[in-house]
Amino acid sequence: MKAWKFDTASQSSDGALASWQDVLGRLSLPSSNIAEPVETFFGRVSCLVSPLGIELSRLTGSPQDISGRYLRQPDGIWLAQLLDGEAILSSSDGPMPMSVGDIAFGPVATHGGLALRSDFSLLYIRLPRLALHPRLLGPAPLRVGLVPRPSGVRQVFAGMLAALAESLDDLTAVHLRPVELAIPEFLIASVLGDVASNPVRAASSVRLALFHRVCQSIEAELGDPQLSLTKVAKEQGISSRNMQKLFELGDQSFGQYLRARRLERCRSDLASPLHAHLSISEICFRWGFNDAAHFSRAFREQYETTPRAWRNEQNKARLEPA
Numbered sequence: 001m002k003a004w005k006f007d008t009a010s011q012s013s014d015g016a017l018a019s020w021q022d023v024l025g026r027l028s029l030p031s032s033n034i035a036e037p038v039e040t041f042f043g044r045v046s047c048l049v050s051p052l053g054i055e056l057s058r059l060t061g062s063p064q065d066i067s068g069r070y071l072r073q074p075d076g077i078w079l080a081q082l083l084d085g086e087a088i089l090s091s092s093d094g095p096m097p098m099s100v101g102d103i104a105f106g107p108v109a110t111h112g113g114l115a116l117r118s119d120f121s122l123l124y125i126r127l128p129r130l131a132l133h134p135r136l137l138g139p140a141p142l143r144v145g146l147v148p149r150p151s152g153v154r155q156v157f158a159g160m161l162a163a164l165a166e167s168l169d170d171l172t173a174v175h176l177r178p179v180e181l182a183i184p185e186f187l188i189a190s191v192l193g194d195v196a197s198n199p200v201r202a203a204s205s206v207r208l209a210l211f212h213r214v215c216q217s218i219e220a221e222l223g224d225p226q227l228s229l230t231k232v233a234k235e236q237g238i239s240s241r242n243m244q245k246l247f248e249l250g251d252q253s254f255g256q257y258l259r260a261r262r263l264e265r266c267r268s269d270l271a272s273p274l275h276a277h278l279s280i281s282e283i284c285f286r287w288g289f290n291d292a293a294h295f296s297r298a299f300r301e302q303y304e305t306t307p308r309a310w311r312n313e314q315n316k317a318r319l320e321p322a
Contacts, residue, residue, distance in 0.1 A: 002048070002049040003047065003048050003049075004047050005044075005045065005046050005047070006019070006023045006043075006044065006045045007043075007044045007045075008020055008041065008042050008043045008044070009042065009044075013038050013039060014038070016038065016041055016042075016043075017034060017038060017041060020032075020034075020041075020043045020061070023043070023045055024066065025070075027045070027047070027055070027057055027059075027124065027126075028070045028072075028073040028108065028126065029066050029070060029124070030066060030067060030068030030069055030070045031068065032064040032065055032066045032067075033064060033065040033067070034062065034063075034064045034065075035063065035064070040062065041061075041062045042060075042061060042062055043059070043060070043061035043062065044059070044060045044061065045057055045058070045059050045060075046058045046168055046169055048168060048171060048176065050173070050176040050177075050179065050180050053128045054125065054126070054127050054128070054176075054179075054180055054183065055125065055126040056123070056124075056125050056164065056168060056179075057123070057124045057125070058083075058121065058122070058123055058124075058165050058168050059120075059121070059122045059123075059124055060119075060120065060121045060122075061116075061119070061120060062119060063116055063117055063118055063119065063120070064116055065113065065114070065115045065116070066113070066114045066116070067090065067111075067112065067113030067114065067115075068111060068113070069109055069110055069111045069112070070108075070109065072303050072304065072305060072310075073108050073109060073126075074108070074128050074129065074264060074267065074268065075107075075108065075109070075128070075129040075260075075264055076107075076108050076126060076127050076128040076129050077105060077106070077107055077108065077126075077127050077187070078105065078106060078107075078108055078124065078125065078126050078127070079103060079104070079105050079123075079124070079125040079127070079161070079183075079187065080103070080104045080105075080114065080122055080123065080124050080125075081101065081102070081103045081104075081122070081123040081158065081161045081162065081165070082098045082099070082100055082101065082102050082104075082120070082121075082122060083100065083120075083121040083122060083123055083162065083165055084100060084119075084120060084121035085100070085116060085117070085118045085119055085120030085121065085122075086098075086116075086117040086118045086120075087114055087115060087116050087117065087120065087122075088114075088115040088117065089104045089112070089113070089114055089144070089146060090112060090113030090114070090115070090144075091106075091112060091143065091144040091145055092143060092144065093143075093145070096145075096146050098146065101158050101162065102146055102147070102158075103146065103147040103157070103158060103161065103190075104144070104145070104146055104147075105144070105145060105146075105147065105187070105191065106143065106144035106145065107143075107144075108126065110143075110144060111144075112144040121165075123161055123162075123164065123165040123168075125161075125183065127183065127184060127187075129264070147190045147191065148190075153186070153189045153190060154189075154190045156186070157186040157187070157189070157190050160182065160186065164179065210236070210238075210246065211246055213236060214232060214236055214243070214246065217232055217235055217236060218232060218257070218258060218261065219261065222258075222261060222262055222265060222287050222288050223286060223287055223288050224288060225288045225289070225290045227258065227288060229243055229244065229254040229255070232254075258288075259298060260302070262287045262288050262289060263298060263299055263302050263303075265287045266283050266284055266286075266287050266289070266295070266299065266307070267299070267303065267307075267310060269283045269286070269287075270283060270307055270310055270311040270314070271310070271311065271314035276315075280292070280296075280307045280308060280311070283307075284307075295307070
Protein backbone atom coordinates (compact mmCIF):
# COMPACT_ATOMS: atom_id res chain seq x y z
CA MET A 1 0.00 0.00 0.00
CA LYS A 2 1.25 3.50 -0.84
CA ALA A 3 0.14 6.67 0.95
CA TRP A 4 0.96 10.34 0.55
CA LYS A 5 -0.39 13.76 1.50
CA PHE A 6 -0.09 17.32 0.26
CA ASP A 7 -1.12 20.70 1.66
CA THR A 8 -0.57 24.07 0.00
CA ALA A 9 -0.04 25.48 3.51
CA SER A 10 3.45 23.99 3.31
CA GLN A 11 4.18 25.98 0.12
CA SER A 12 5.03 29.59 -0.43
CA SER A 13 2.16 31.73 -1.76
CA ASP A 14 4.00 32.08 -5.08
CA GLY A 15 4.45 28.33 -5.50
CA ALA A 16 1.11 27.07 -4.15
CA LEU A 17 -0.78 27.12 -7.46
CA ALA A 18 2.02 25.48 -9.42
CA SER A 19 2.41 22.81 -6.74
CA TRP A 20 -1.34 22.17 -6.80
CA GLN A 21 -1.23 21.66 -10.57
CA ASP A 22 1.60 19.15 -10.09
CA VAL A 23 -0.46 17.28 -7.50
CA LEU A 24 -3.46 17.12 -9.86
CA GLY A 25 -1.12 15.69 -12.48
CA ARG A 26 0.00 13.05 -10.02
CA LEU A 27 -3.66 12.10 -9.62
CA SER A 28 -4.04 12.04 -13.43
CA LEU A 29 -6.57 14.87 -13.25
CA PRO A 30 -6.53 17.44 -16.05
CA SER A 31 -5.29 20.94 -15.30
CA SER A 32 -7.70 23.08 -13.33
CA ASN A 33 -8.84 26.63 -13.92
CA ILE A 34 -8.42 28.49 -10.63
CA ALA A 35 -9.93 31.95 -10.27
CA GLU A 36 -9.12 32.24 -6.56
CA PRO A 37 -6.45 34.86 -5.67
CA VAL A 38 -3.09 33.32 -4.83
CA GLU A 39 -3.21 34.77 -1.32
CA THR A 40 -6.42 32.92 -0.36
CA PHE A 41 -6.14 29.74 -2.45
CA PHE A 42 -5.77 26.46 -0.58
CA GLY A 43 -5.72 22.79 -1.47
CA ARG A 44 -5.16 19.55 0.42
CA VAL A 45 -4.91 15.93 -0.71
CA SER A 46 -4.73 12.67 1.19
CA CYS A 47 -4.14 9.67 -1.08
CA LEU A 48 -3.93 5.89 -0.66
CA VAL A 49 -3.13 3.36 -3.38
CA SER A 50 -4.36 -0.15 -2.58
CA PRO A 51 -2.36 -3.31 -3.38
CA LEU A 52 -4.65 -3.90 -6.37
CA GLY A 53 -3.89 -0.42 -7.69
CA ILE A 54 -7.13 1.34 -6.71
CA GLU A 55 -6.32 4.97 -5.95
CA LEU A 56 -8.41 6.69 -3.27
CA SER A 57 -7.95 10.42 -2.73
CA ARG A 58 -9.72 13.01 -0.59
CA LEU A 59 -9.35 16.50 -2.04
CA THR A 60 -10.27 19.71 -0.25
CA GLY A 61 -9.76 23.14 -1.76
CA SER A 62 -10.85 26.48 -3.10
CA PRO A 63 -13.33 26.89 -5.99
CA GLN A 64 -11.88 25.69 -9.32
CA ASP A 65 -12.65 23.87 -12.56
CA ILE A 66 -11.12 20.50 -13.28
CA SER A 67 -11.83 19.72 -16.92
CA GLY A 68 -10.42 18.16 -20.08
CA ARG A 69 -8.85 14.74 -20.24
CA TYR A 70 -5.60 13.23 -19.06
CA LEU A 71 -4.52 10.67 -21.66
CA ARG A 72 -1.40 9.31 -20.04
CA GLN A 73 -2.95 6.92 -17.56
CA PRO A 74 -3.94 3.24 -17.55
CA ASP A 75 -7.39 2.22 -18.72
CA GLY A 76 -10.08 2.14 -16.06
CA ILE A 77 -12.93 4.08 -14.44
CA TRP A 78 -13.06 7.04 -12.06
CA LEU A 79 -15.56 7.94 -9.35
CA ALA A 80 -16.03 11.26 -7.59
CA GLN A 81 -18.34 11.79 -4.62
CA LEU A 82 -19.06 15.34 -3.53
CA LEU A 83 -18.59 15.48 0.24
CA ASP A 84 -19.07 19.20 0.74
CA GLY A 85 -19.71 22.28 -1.42
CA GLU A 86 -21.38 22.87 -4.77
CA ALA A 87 -20.41 21.35 -8.12
CA ILE A 88 -21.58 20.94 -11.71
CA LEU A 89 -20.59 17.90 -13.77
CA SER A 90 -20.12 18.40 -17.53
CA SER A 91 -20.95 15.49 -19.84
CA SER A 92 -22.20 14.75 -23.32
CA ASP A 93 -25.73 15.08 -21.90
CA GLY A 94 -25.06 18.63 -20.73
CA PRO A 95 -24.37 20.14 -17.30
CA MET A 96 -25.51 18.13 -14.26
CA PRO A 97 -25.70 19.88 -10.87
CA MET A 98 -24.26 17.77 -8.05
CA SER A 99 -25.51 17.76 -4.46
CA VAL A 100 -23.53 16.59 -1.44
CA GLY A 101 -23.44 12.78 -1.56
CA ASP A 102 -23.88 12.53 -5.34
CA ILE A 103 -21.49 10.24 -7.21
CA ALA A 104 -20.10 11.04 -10.66
CA PHE A 105 -18.35 8.41 -12.77
CA GLY A 106 -16.78 7.90 -16.17
CA PRO A 107 -14.02 6.14 -18.10
CA VAL A 108 -10.54 7.56 -17.57
CA ALA A 109 -8.86 9.51 -20.39
CA THR A 110 -12.29 10.67 -21.56
CA HIS A 111 -13.17 14.35 -21.73
CA GLY A 112 -15.18 15.55 -18.76
CA GLY A 113 -15.45 18.48 -16.40
CA LEU A 114 -16.19 19.25 -12.79
CA ALA A 115 -16.88 22.87 -11.86
CA LEU A 116 -16.41 23.25 -8.11
CA ARG A 117 -18.28 26.48 -7.36
CA SER A 118 -17.41 26.83 -3.67
CA ASP A 119 -14.87 25.58 -1.16
CA PHE A 120 -15.23 21.84 -1.52
CA SER A 121 -14.37 18.38 -0.29
CA LEU A 122 -14.33 15.49 -2.75
CA LEU A 123 -13.58 11.77 -2.70
CA TYR A 124 -11.89 10.77 -5.97
CA ILE A 125 -11.32 7.11 -6.82
CA ARG A 126 -9.48 5.66 -9.81
CA LEU A 127 -10.03 1.96 -10.54
CA PRO A 128 -7.65 0.27 -13.02
CA ARG A 129 -9.03 -2.14 -15.60
CA LEU A 130 -7.65 -5.16 -13.74
CA ALA A 131 -9.83 -4.26 -10.72
CA LEU A 132 -13.00 -4.05 -12.82
CA HIS A 133 -15.52 -6.46 -14.19
CA PRO A 134 -15.63 -6.22 -18.02
CA ARG A 135 -19.34 -5.35 -17.83
CA LEU A 136 -18.29 -1.83 -16.90
CA LEU A 137 -15.96 -1.44 -19.86
CA GLY A 138 -17.86 -2.81 -22.82
CA PRO A 139 -19.17 -3.55 -25.31
CA ALA A 140 -21.34 -0.43 -25.05
CA PRO A 141 -18.99 2.37 -23.97
CA LEU A 142 -19.49 3.80 -20.51
CA ARG A 143 -20.04 7.56 -20.55
CA VAL A 144 -19.51 10.29 -17.99
CA GLY A 145 -22.58 10.53 -15.80
CA LEU A 146 -24.13 10.56 -12.33
CA VAL A 147 -25.29 7.58 -10.30
CA PRO A 148 -29.09 7.98 -10.08
CA ARG A 149 -30.47 9.48 -6.88
CA PRO A 150 -29.50 7.26 -3.93
CA SER A 151 -32.03 4.61 -2.99
CA GLY A 152 -31.61 0.96 -2.13
CA VAL A 153 -28.15 -0.32 -3.00
CA ARG A 154 -27.14 3.09 -4.37
CA GLN A 155 -27.85 4.66 -1.00
CA VAL A 156 -25.69 2.02 0.69
CA PHE A 157 -22.92 2.72 -1.84
CA ALA A 158 -23.06 6.47 -1.23
CA GLY A 159 -22.92 5.93 2.52
CA MET A 160 -19.98 3.57 2.21
CA LEU A 161 -17.99 6.07 0.12
CA ALA A 162 -18.69 8.90 2.57
CA ALA A 163 -17.50 6.73 5.48
CA LEU A 164 -14.46 5.71 3.45
CA ALA A 165 -13.52 9.34 2.87
CA GLU A 166 -13.86 10.12 6.57
CA SER A 167 -11.66 7.16 7.58
CA LEU A 168 -9.12 7.40 4.77
CA ASP A 169 -6.19 8.46 6.94
CA ASP A 170 -6.68 5.49 9.28
CA LEU A 171 -6.93 2.67 6.74
CA THR A 172 -4.28 -0.02 6.42
CA ALA A 173 -3.59 -2.56 3.65
CA VAL A 174 -5.65 -5.12 5.62
CA HIS A 175 -8.61 -2.71 5.74
CA LEU A 176 -8.30 -1.94 2.04
CA ARG A 177 -8.76 -5.53 0.87
CA PRO A 178 -12.55 -5.64 1.46
CA VAL A 179 -12.76 -2.11 0.04
CA GLU A 180 -11.07 -3.33 -3.16
CA LEU A 181 -13.69 -6.05 -3.50
CA ALA A 182 -16.68 -3.92 -2.55
CA ILE A 183 -16.25 -0.80 -4.71
CA PRO A 184 -16.35 -2.53 -8.14
CA GLU A 185 -19.34 -4.66 -7.09
CA PHE A 186 -21.27 -1.68 -5.72
CA LEU A 187 -20.45 0.28 -8.87
CA ILE A 188 -21.81 -2.49 -11.08
CA ALA A 189 -24.98 -2.71 -8.97
CA SER A 190 -25.43 1.07 -8.99
CA VAL A 191 -24.77 1.70 -12.68
CA LEU A 192 -25.97 -1.54 -14.26
CA GLY A 193 -28.24 -2.83 -11.52
CA ASP A 194 -31.49 -2.36 -13.46
CA VAL A 195 -30.45 -4.58 -16.37
CA ALA A 196 -32.34 -7.64 -15.21
CA SER A 197 -35.58 -5.71 -14.58
CA ASN A 198 -35.52 -3.93 -17.94
CA PRO A 199 -36.41 -6.18 -20.92
CA VAL A 200 -34.52 -3.98 -23.36
CA ARG A 201 -31.36 -3.96 -21.26
CA ALA A 202 -31.79 -7.66 -20.39
CA ALA A 203 -31.16 -8.47 -24.05
CA SER A 204 -28.08 -6.29 -23.84
CA SER A 205 -26.84 -8.24 -20.82
CA VAL A 206 -26.61 -11.39 -22.97
CA ARG A 207 -24.21 -9.55 -25.27
CA LEU A 208 -22.31 -8.28 -22.24
CA ALA A 209 -21.85 -11.83 -20.96
CA LEU A 210 -20.59 -12.95 -24.38
CA PHE A 211 -18.30 -9.94 -24.56
CA HIS A 212 -16.94 -10.89 -21.13
CA ARG A 213 -16.03 -14.39 -22.34
CA VAL A 214 -14.46 -13.05 -25.52
CA CYS A 215 -12.34 -10.55 -23.56
CA GLN A 216 -11.15 -13.28 -21.21
CA SER A 217 -10.15 -15.39 -24.18
CA ILE A 218 -8.24 -12.50 -25.77
CA GLU A 219 -6.53 -11.63 -22.48
CA ALA A 220 -5.25 -15.19 -22.12
CA GLU A 221 -3.67 -15.13 -25.58
CA LEU A 222 -2.39 -11.56 -25.95
CA GLY A 223 1.17 -12.79 -26.35
CA ASP A 224 0.29 -14.86 -29.42
CA PRO A 225 1.21 -12.79 -32.53
CA GLN A 226 -1.12 -15.02 -34.58
CA LEU A 227 -4.18 -14.20 -32.49
CA SER A 228 -7.02 -13.21 -34.81
CA LEU A 229 -10.72 -12.51 -34.92
CA THR A 230 -11.31 -15.81 -36.74
CA LYS A 231 -9.42 -17.80 -34.13
CA VAL A 232 -11.26 -16.27 -31.16
CA ALA A 233 -14.65 -16.58 -32.90
CA LYS A 234 -14.01 -20.27 -33.50
CA GLU A 235 -13.03 -20.80 -29.86
CA GLN A 236 -16.25 -19.08 -28.72
CA GLY A 237 -18.47 -20.90 -31.19
CA ILE A 238 -19.75 -17.81 -33.01
CA SER A 239 -19.32 -16.47 -36.51
CA SER A 240 -16.63 -13.95 -37.40
CA ARG A 241 -19.37 -11.53 -38.50
CA ASN A 242 -21.14 -11.70 -35.14
CA MET A 243 -17.82 -11.30 -33.38
CA GLN A 244 -17.11 -8.08 -35.26
CA LYS A 245 -20.64 -6.80 -34.55
CA LEU A 246 -20.01 -7.39 -30.85
CA PHE A 247 -17.04 -5.03 -30.89
CA GLU A 248 -18.79 -2.50 -33.11
CA LEU A 249 -21.28 -1.94 -30.28
CA GLY A 250 -18.41 -0.18 -28.54
CA ASP A 251 -17.46 1.83 -31.64
CA GLN A 252 -14.29 -0.17 -32.26
CA SER A 253 -13.08 -3.15 -34.24
CA PHE A 254 -11.62 -6.38 -32.93
CA GLY A 255 -8.22 -5.25 -34.18
CA GLN A 256 -8.45 -1.91 -32.37
CA TYR A 257 -9.41 -3.62 -29.11
CA LEU A 258 -6.61 -6.17 -29.44
CA ARG A 259 -4.02 -3.48 -30.11
CA ALA A 260 -5.24 -1.37 -27.17
CA ARG A 261 -4.99 -4.29 -24.76
CA ARG A 262 -1.50 -5.18 -25.98
CA LEU A 263 -0.38 -1.57 -25.65
CA GLU A 264 -1.79 -1.39 -22.12
CA ARG A 265 0.11 -4.54 -21.13
CA CYS A 266 3.30 -3.16 -22.62
CA ARG A 267 2.85 0.16 -20.86
CA SER A 268 2.32 -1.63 -17.55
CA ASP A 269 5.49 -3.70 -18.01
CA LEU A 270 7.52 -0.63 -19.02
CA ALA A 271 6.51 1.04 -15.75
CA SER A 272 7.14 -2.02 -13.58
CA PRO A 273 10.47 -2.52 -11.76
CA LEU A 274 9.87 -6.26 -12.10
CA HIS A 275 10.50 -5.97 -15.85
CA ALA A 276 13.33 -3.44 -15.75
CA HIS A 277 15.73 -6.12 -17.03
CA LEU A 278 13.75 -6.48 -20.27
CA SER A 279 14.42 -4.25 -23.26
CA ILE A 280 11.58 -2.32 -24.87
CA SER A 281 11.69 -4.67 -27.86
CA GLU A 282 11.50 -7.73 -25.62
CA ILE A 283 8.45 -6.31 -23.90
CA CYS A 284 6.62 -5.49 -27.13
CA PHE A 285 7.36 -8.98 -28.54
CA ARG A 286 6.23 -10.48 -25.23
CA TRP A 287 2.73 -9.10 -25.82
CA GLY A 288 2.22 -10.11 -29.43
CA PHE A 289 3.77 -7.24 -31.43
CA ASN A 290 6.11 -8.51 -34.12
CA ASP A 291 7.58 -5.18 -35.25
CA ALA A 292 9.31 -2.85 -32.75
CA ALA A 293 8.97 0.22 -35.00
CA HIS A 294 5.24 -0.37 -35.47
CA PHE A 295 4.88 -0.80 -31.72
CA SER A 296 6.63 2.52 -31.01
CA ARG A 297 4.37 4.36 -33.48
CA ALA A 298 1.24 2.78 -32.01
CA PHE A 299 2.37 3.56 -28.46
CA ARG A 300 3.01 7.20 -29.29
CA GLU A 301 -0.34 7.52 -31.06
CA GLN A 302 -2.18 6.03 -28.07
CA TYR A 303 -0.39 7.77 -25.21
CA GLU A 304 1.25 10.83 -26.79
CA THR A 305 4.71 9.78 -25.59
CA THR A 306 7.34 7.25 -26.64
CA PRO A 307 7.89 3.92 -24.87
CA ARG A 308 11.35 5.05 -23.75
CA ALA A 309 10.10 8.40 -22.44
CA TRP A 310 7.28 6.66 -20.55
CA ARG A 311 9.69 4.17 -18.95
CA ASN A 312 12.12 6.94 -17.95
CA GLU A 313 9.29 9.01 -16.49
CA GLN A 314 8.05 6.11 -14.36
CA ASN A 315 11.56 5.25 -13.19
CA LYS A 316 12.07 8.86 -12.13
CA ALA A 317 8.73 8.93 -10.28
CA ARG A 318 9.68 5.86 -8.23
CA LEU A 319 12.90 7.54 -7.09
CA GLU A 320 11.22 10.77 -6.01
CA PRO A 321 10.23 11.05 -2.35
CA ALA A 322 6.50 10.91 -1.64
